[in-house]
Amino acid sequence: MQLSYCRRLLSVTCLALTLAAGIAYVAQAQQFTNNTDPKPILGQLISAFQYCGPPQVYQYLGIQLYQTIAFQTNNTGCYANIAAAGPIASMQVINVNQLPAGPVFAVRVRHQSGIVADWYIGLSNYTGRVEYLTFVGASAGSALPDANVGPVNAQGTDISEIAQPNVTPVNQSSDCKLYKTMCK
Numbered sequence: 001m002q003l004s005y006c007r008r009l010l011s012v013t014c015l016a017l018t019l020a021a022g023i024a025y026v027a028q029a030q031q032f033t034n035n036t037d038p039k040p041i042l043g044q045l046i047s048a049f050q051y052c053g054p055p056q057v058y059q060y061l062g063i064q065l066y067q068t069i070a071f072q073t074n075n076t077g078c079y080a081n082i083a084a085a086g087p088i089a090s091m092q093v094i095n096v097n098q099l100p101a102g103p104v105f106a107v108r109v110r111h112q113s114g115i116v117a118d119w120y121i122g123l124s125n126y127t128g129r130v131e132y133l134t135f136v137g138a139s140a141g142s143a144l145p146d147a148n149v150g151p152v153n154a155q156g157t158d159i160s161e162i163a164q165p166n167v168t169p170v171n172q173s174s175d176c177k178l179y180k181t182m183c184k
């Protein structure tokens with residue numbers, strides 16, 4: 001009798017844990033649209049890149065992007081050139097490109113130091129995470145970034161594209177060639 005009770009209790013506990021894990025996974029998936037505001041996520045990521053954390057901010061990143069950032073930063077999560085820009089003064093979403101996996105936003109970020117950077121952030125509807133992230137240096141008078149054109153400054157730091165596996169996009173549009181991780 002005691003053994004039977006223990007088995008049932010164990011079964012119920014295992015089922016509850018499985019359901020909780022499933023609910024937690026579903027809670028992670030989000031639907032991003034052209035109306036999604038990427039500034040809160042981007043602001044937290046920029047700050048994390050400047051101050052090496054907090055670690056929970058890196059959970060916004062897709063697995064591939066997280067691994068790429070770990071590789072690029074020698075597992076610190078810090079970028080010296082982003083840290084040198086200083087605190088964010090303002091962010092302006094310029095436009096968005098809706099791709100098969102989710103939207104890619106072009107965001108102009110001004111830092112208190114006067115440094116300006118154009119960020120491209122791709123939010124995946126499949127993973128509920130940031131799957132594309134790149135920035136290029138800009139100036140207050142330079143042309144606004146365009147998510148339909150993508151980063152064009154060769155001096156930029158392409159966070160997403162290093163160590164990407166060969167991915168066959170859903171379609172072969174120029175957008176999918178530009179933002180490979182957003183077309184899976």
